[in-house]
Amino acid sequence: MVLRFVFTVVCLIGGLHDVISRQGCCGPKQWTGVAIQKLGRYDHDLDVASLADISTNVAYDYVAKKISLQQKIHNITTDNTDLVHVIYDFKQKTEYTITNGKVCIATPISGEMWPNCVPEDASHLGTYNISGPVVDVYRVVTPGGATVRFSVTYELCYPGTESLLTSGPVYDLTVSVYENVTKGIPDPSVFNVPVFCHHRQMKTNYTSSTITELIHRSLLSWR
Ligand SMILES: *[C@@H]1O[C@H](CO)[C@@H](O)[C@H](O)[C@H]1NC(C)=O
Ligand SMILES: *[C@@H]1O[C@H](CO)[C@@H](O)[C@H](O)[C@H]1NC(C)=O
Ligand SMILES: *[C@@H]1O[C@H](CO)[C@@H](O)[C@H](O)[C@H]1NC(C)=O
Ligand SMILES: *[C@@H]1O[C@H](CO)[C@@H](O)[C@H](O)[C@H]1NC(C)=O
DSSP states (O other): OOOOTTOOBOTTTTOSSSOGGGTTOBOOSEEEEEEEEEEEEEETTTTEEEEEEEEEEEEEETTTTEEEEEEEEEETTTTEEEEEEEEEETTTTEEEEEETTTEEEEEEOOSOOOOSBOOTTBEEEEEEESSSSEEEEEEEEOTTSOEEEEEEETTTOOEEEEEEEOOSSEEEEEEEEEEEEEESOSOGGGGOOOGGGTTOBOOOOOOOOOHHHHHHHHHHHHO
């Protein structure tokens, strides 16, 4: 079981050939990995395009109900690099964004944490073996309106690749490859919230999101 990471599948639509046993596969309840990402952005209103390279250390803990995303974001267009650490604490219903170790924004969240499963409404697009482990590929449209295509390994349901496309006026295409995904949380201190983060509250709206969307949202919050 494993990371269908983001979702649970209903492969009913997707194809009867595969699957029964893998529908709704779930990844580990606790895992870490590195997402290597490329973000292409087109701002329709400003007619400006830009690119960023992102490396995100992900720690996902469904038991503690916490997610840590430690991101190194290199905006290729401006040649600017930022370190952003986002900690989601679903029990305390708060999200913390710490930028370059200095600025912290705490934001209330209202959604539940997504289980590490392929979502019920994901469409199964096929099963592939492309020089590596066999993966199942799915597509899902998230509550936020973004289209996510993602693959999970056939055997363990670990995350493989993802692409996420948001709709305008700012169009973002994020492509991610997960590396070194392992079960368990070797270093729980990644979830520690710096003291200076408290007392900084800002109201926002939150809809529950897949990991991909959370990573994406953290990019937006950094902007
Ligand atoms: C790069 O930085 C510029 C200027 O801050 C910003 O407008 C743009 O959205 C950034 N692009 C990406 C892909 O992060
Ligand atoms: C993927 O395909 C190659 C070539 O057909 C095969 O050797 C390999 O065992 C396959 N991988 C898996 C995990 O089935
Ligand atoms: C994955 O682990 C290997 C071996 O520890 C390391 O060399 C590599 O840099 C890691 N990949 C990422 C993206 O961190
Ligand atoms: C939050 O959502 C509500 C209902 O959709 C909306 O009326 C409100 O303006 C939103 N607030 C913010 C800060 O976006």
